[in-house]
Amino acid sequence: ERIQVPLQADGQAAVHPACASLPDRQCHHPLANITENARLARCENTIKERFDEIVPVLKDVAALSGLRDFTEQANRLAEQRLGHVFPTAVLENSWIRGVNIPMLYSSSVFAALVAGVEQFSQRIHQEQADGQSLDALLVDCGFHAVNVSACADGRLKGLFPYILRLPASNLLRRSAFAGTLFDVESDILDWQAAELRRFREGYPSTSDSGTRYLKVAVYHGSSLDPTHQGCAAHHSNEKVAMEAALERLNQFRQGIENAFCCGASTDILLIGLDTDTDAIRIHVPDSRGDLSLFRFVDNAEIYKNTLGMNADQARLAIYEAIENASDVGGWGQGEGKPHDGMRRLIANLLINNLSQIEYVAENYGGWYPDKGHGERFISIGDGFQELQVRNLAYFARLDTVEEGAADLDVGVKIFRHLNVEQGLPIPMAIHYYYDANVPGHKERVIAKLQRVSGAIRVRYAELLSAGMLFLHGSIQNHQLGSPLEEVSLP
Amino acid sequence: ERIQVPLQADGQAAVHPACASLPDRQCHHPLANITENARLARCENTIKERFDEIVPVLKDVAALSGLRDFTEQANRLAEQRLGHVFPTAVLENSWIRGVNIPMLYSSSVFAALVAGVEQFSQRIHQEQADGQSLDALLVDCGFHAVNVSACADGRLKGLFPYILRLPASNLLRRSAFAGTLFDVESDILDWQAAELRRFREGYPSTSDSGTRYLKVAVYHGSSLDPTHQGCAAHHSNEKVAMEAALERLNQFRQGIENAFCCGASTDILLIGLDTDTDAIRIHVPDSRGDLSLFRFVDNAEIYKNTLGMNADQARLAIYEAIENASDVGGWGQGEGKPHDGMRRLIANLLINNLSQIEYVAENYGGWYPDKGHGERFISIGDGFQELQVRNLAYFARLDTVEEGAADLDVGVKIFRHLNVEQGLPIPMAIHYYYDANVPGHKERVIAKLQRVSGAIRVRYAELLSAGMLFLHGSIQNHQLGSPLEEVSLP
Numbered sequence: 001e002r003i004q005v006p007l008q009a010d011g012q013a014a015v016h017p018a019c020a021s022l023p024d025r026q027c028h029h030p031l032a033n034i035t036e037n038a039r040l041a042r043c044e045n046t047i048k049e050r051f052d053e054i055v056p057v058l059k060d061v062a063a064l065s066g067l068r069d070f071t072e073q074a075n076r077l078a079e080q081r082l083g084h085v086f087p088t089a090v091l092e093n094s095w096i097r098g099v100n101i102p103m104l105y106s107s108s109v110f111a112a113l114v115a116g117v118e119q120f121s122q123r124i125h126q127e128q129a130d131g132q133s134l135d136a137l138l139v140d141c142g143f144h145a146v147n148v149s150a151c152a153d154g155r156l157k158g159l160f161p162y163i164l165r166l167p168a169s170n171l172l173r174r175s176a177f178a179g180t181l182f183d184v185e186s187d188i189l190d191w192q193a194a195e196l197r198r199f200r201e202g203y204p205s206t207s208d209s210g211t212r213y214l215k216v217a218v219y220h221g222s223s224l225d226p227t228h229q230g231c232a233a234h235h236s237n238e239k240v241a242m243e244a245a246l247e248r249l250n251q252f253r254q255g256i257e258n259a260f261c262c263g264a265s266t267d268i269l270l271i272g273l274d275t276d277t278d279a280i281r282i283h284v285p286d287s288r289g290d291l292s293l294f295r296f297v298d299n300a301e302i303y304k305n306t307l308g309m310n311a312d313q314a315r316l317a318i319y320e321a322i323e324n325a326s327d328v329g330g331w332g333q334g335e336g337k338p339h340d341g342m343r344r345l346i347a348n349l350l351i352n353n354l355s356q357i358e359y360v361a362e363n364y365g366g367w368y369p370d371k372g373h374g375e376r377f378i379s380i381g382d383g384f385q386e387l388q389v390r391n392l393a394y395f396a397r398l399d400t401v402e403e404g405a406a407d408l409d410v411g412v413k414i415f416r417h418l419n420v421e422q423g424l425p426i427p428m429a430i431h432y433y434y435d436a437n438v439p440g441h442k443e444r445v446i447a448k449l450q451r452v453s454g455a456i457r458v459r460y461a462e463l464l465s466a467g468m469l470f471l472h473g474s475i476q477n478h479q480l481g482s483p484l485e486e487v488s489l490p
Numbered sequence: 491e492r493i494q495v496p497l498q499a500d501g502q503a504a505v506h507p508a509c510a511s512l513p514d515r516q517c518h519h520p521l522a523n524i525t526e527n528a529r530l531a532r533c534e535n536t537i538k539e540r541f542d543e544i545v546p547v548l549k550d551v552a553a554l555s556g557l558r559d560f561t562e563q564a565n566r567l568a569e570q571r572l573g574h575v576f577p578t579a580v581l582e583n584s585w586i587r588g589v590n591i592p593m594l595y596s597s598s599v600f601a602a603l604v605a606g607v608e609q610f611s612q613r614i615h616q617e618q619a620d621g622q623s624l625d626a627l628l629v630d631c632g633f634h635a636v637n638v639s640a641c642a643d644g645r646l647k648g649l650f651p652y653i654l655r656l657p658a659s660n661l662l663r664r665s666a667f668a669g670t671l672f673d674v675e676s677d678i679l680d681w682q683a684a685e686l687r688r689f690r691e692g693y694p695s696t697s698d699s700g701t702r703y704l705k706v707a708v709y710h711g712s713s714l715d716p717t718h719q720g721c722a723a724h725h726s727n728e729k730v731a732m733e734a735a736l737e738r739l740n741q742f743r744q745g746i747e748n749a750f751c752c753g754a755s756t757d758i759l760l761i762g763l764d765t766d767t768d769a770i771r772i773h774v775p776d777s778r779g780d781l782s783l784f785r786f787v788d789n790a791e792i793y794k795n796t797l798g799m800n801a802d803q804a805r806l807a808i809y810e811a812i813e814n815a816s817d818v819g820g821w822g823q824g825e826g827k828p829h830d831g832m833r834r835l836i837a838n839l840l841i842n843n844l845s846q847i848e849y850v851a852e853n854y855g856g857w858y859p860d861k862g863h864g865e866r867f868i869s870i871g872d873g874f875q876e877l878q879v880r881n882l883a884y885f886a887r888l889d890t891v892e893e894g895a896a897d898l899d900v901g902v903k904i905f906r907h908l909n910v911e912q913g914l915p916i917p918m919a920i921h922y923y924y925d926a927n928v929p930g931h932k933e934r935v936i937a938k939l940q941r942v943s944g945a946i947r948v949r950y951a952e953l954l955s956a957g958m959l960f961l962h963g964s965i966q967n968h969q970l971g972s973p974l975e976e977v978s979l980p
């Protein structure tokens with residue numbers, strides 16, 4: 001089929017920033033990982049199919065309504081096309097008030113979620129091996145911990161496995177907040193934990209090895225429609241989004257330098273994402289570790305400029321692009337280049353992201369068709385490690401509704417439009433990790449989950465009583481590959 | 491005046507457990523610190539007088555109502571007897587609907603609070619010197635950090651300066667939770683911070699020095715009326731209160747041992763308080779650090795048994811009592827004695843508390859007349875370091891109303907009885923510390939304070955609109971002696 005070239009905000013047909021020959025001809029970059037792209041496409045498809053089959057199946061189920069063997073026929077459809085049966089009670093009561101589609105819908109969404117987690121927890125051994133080589137790379141680049149905060153926007157949900165190609169690892173922490181407004185105090189605690197581990201266990205590097213803690217913030221914008229499809233928390237103003245993320249980074253770094261003695265210092269890094277093409281830009285620190293909004297490398301440009309080269313040439317050109325960024329004058333002027341390890345890390349992230357640019361080109365023609373929101377459910381709490389796929393979930397990282405109310409409200413607003421206006425309810429999955437090593441922690445996390453669920457019920461009482469909000473609770477031991485444990489919400 | 495001997499629950503006149511000659515004759519223990527007791531009495535009196543003068547003054551003010559020069563006369567009274575004038579607008583509107591006593595009451599409570607903080611922040615240098623000698627003692631006893639959690643009950647508000655005689659110190663952390671149900675996860679973070687400081691700064695002891703982190707939990711009961719005036723969170727069942735505190739202690743200790751490698755170990759200590767006499771009991775750990783509900787030393791008994799001795803003999807007898815506790819059989823049986831430093835710390839706490847037992851005898855005849863609740867305001871957030879006086883405040887340590895709702899509701903219930911039933915409003919002071927070293931922290935703490943205040947207004951909307959709830963917001967840099975900064979609550 002012919003690829004549709006999207007129009008820009010000004011009405012002109014867009015030109016793809018990395019592969020200008022689109023839609024006529026695909027580009028093939030020498031550094032793109034074709035096998036991994038194929039695996040990720042299968043992964044994205046299976047996960048999304050589980051969700052996207054639900055509505056068509058339910059339409060067919062609705063058409064069966066009234067048949068004598070309705071329950072059997074409905075369950076046969078469900079088993080064949082969704083991989084699970086419906087809750088019996090719901091089907092059997094259908095003759096009274098008709099099929100309760102909203103309830104079947106949300107139970108199917110939660111079943112898809114559970115099945116998705118189950119499926120991808122089986123990749124655990126591969127994931128662990130990948131994580132170990134990431135750990136080795138990070139230490140090699142001079143980092144003993146990397147803490148990445150991104151925006152809660154569903155379009156960034158694939159940030160780690162897709163956009164940056166970073167597997168789960170012992171040295172990598174992830175979090176998401178609306179507008180990338182991450183929690184500085186909690187990150188300072190995380191810094192302390194990482195430093196202590198180095199001192200006590202010599203892991204992953206000894207305390208005298210000179211490695212650094214790296215804090216990364218990821219903001220986003222839209223190249224096709226910058227003033228409407230950017231970061232909602234910053235009113236689609238990319239400059240404001242950048243500044244907000246950079247301000248938090250500086251507060252974090254300065255806070256540690258001020259509050260801890262003996263030369264406590266950290267590295268910071270700022271990354272921008274174009275949610276239409278998944279191309280990133282990386283702001284290059286100077287020799288003092290300082291960042292500028294105006295000093296960065298643009299990976300779409302790198303892709304384009306290195307297309308005709310062989311792999312070695314391309315790699316070299318990427319290092320050169322990073323060096324050139326450091327020489328920029330004017331507003332972006334800094335003091336020299338960052339340290340070697342930082343340049344290597346940046347190069348690695350750029351190379352990883354080249355594959356993703358090509359992924360979006362091959363699977364979507366260069367630009368995602370869902371340039372706006374298209375999330376399947378709202379994810380509350382710690383989020384699901386196994387379900388990191390673009391637009392699969394709107395993710396609100398929160399411990400209390402009181403603190404996370406703004407993030408939650410944004411999610412509910414999105415889903416009023418996506419689901420409620422279509423007559424479908426909002427599925428909300430609350431999920432927390434616990435540490436099985438700490439006695440009583442599991443019980444306390446269950447209590448917390450039930451408290452959060454209670455507060456959500458109070459906040460959205462109207463949606464709830466209208467049958468337009470369904471909640472699902474689950475917990476998981478924090479060790480990679482642990483099974484999902486469902487928690488009943490009284 | 492003649493001291494009233496209280497009746498026990500069974501109707502019999504009580505016999506004081508430490509000084510049996512009461513009410514006829516005061517006891518004088520050789521180890522009681524008479525000068526410090528006198529200073530503390532002055533301190534308690536000035537702070538409480540500021541609060542307790544408010545109602546009598548307001549009664550007089552009410553009687554002035556209607557006079558031509560009402561505003562001047564009311565303010566003269568206020569200045570003379572409360573040390574501050576009333577808010578002008580409130581006085582000047584009095585001719586319309588009468589004097590707004592609830593509003594004058596709460597503004598006076600908050601003024602008393604501000605003045606109390608101001609007054610005691612001037613003792614800062616003495617407090618710092620005391621804190622340094624406590625730090626030295628702790629390190630000498632083998633502890634590099636001591637983290638004490640008590641019940642939020644207002645009768646424990648004087649725990650540190652009065653009952654245990656522990657000044658603010660760098661190595662001492664304090665927290666309060668209804669029923670002593672402290673937050674294990676947050677204490678594990680605190681443990682990490684303390685360990686890191688040792689490794690990075692060699693403070694207060696180097697990492698190879700073998701010192702320990704000590705977690706202490708304080709439960710409470712009532713000797714006069716054990717089944718009614720004990721810990722409300724545990725339905726005045728002292729055994730349940732003890733068990734709950736001990737369970738958390740064990741979870742904390744076990745959690746660290748399990749979750750951290752390389753022999754991460756901590757010490758734990760359990761202390762019981764009789765809120766009628768302020769006498770403590772200390773549960774003595776065995777050689778493995780394990781505690782038992784049935785192995786403890788009772789300080790009222792120690793006071794009584796060592797009354798006739800000289801100071802040296804008494805000190806020796808206390809060490810013997812601790813040793814004897816370790817030899818107890820039956821349910822309290824343990825494996826040998828705790829380490830030397832632990833025994834020295836226990837002895838120090840017991841000796842400190844002897845002064846407090848005598849303090850209560852001299853100032854209140856042995857038993858507090860307010861054996862139940864008599865708090866003057868509800869303290870929310872971090873609490874005021876400078877205002878640690880028995881029954882001055884009901885204290886709810888919380889970061890969100892959602893998590894702290896149960897503790898808050900208990901406080902509001904107490905104050906419905908103490909104030910609202912008398913026609914007086916509930917004064918609630920929200921107070922948080924911030925770290926001036928971390929950029930933006932002050933602003934974030936102000937935002938948090940305003941968020942909490944908003945959630946309180948929602949939860950107690952009825953009280954608020956009835957004019958029966960008044961809020962006050964303030965923050966302070968966490969450095970000892972920093973001024974109180976009032977925060978307006980929109």
Ligand SMILES: [Zn+2]
Nearest residue numbers: 009225227228
């Ligand atoms: Zn537009």
Ligand SMILES: [Zn+2]
Nearest residue numbers: 151153179231
């Ligand atoms: Zn965003």
Ligand SMILES: [Zn+2]
Nearest residue numbers: 499715717718
């Ligand atoms: Zn009673």
Ligand SMILES: [Zn+2]
Nearest residue numbers: 641643669721
């Ligand atoms: Zn209590």
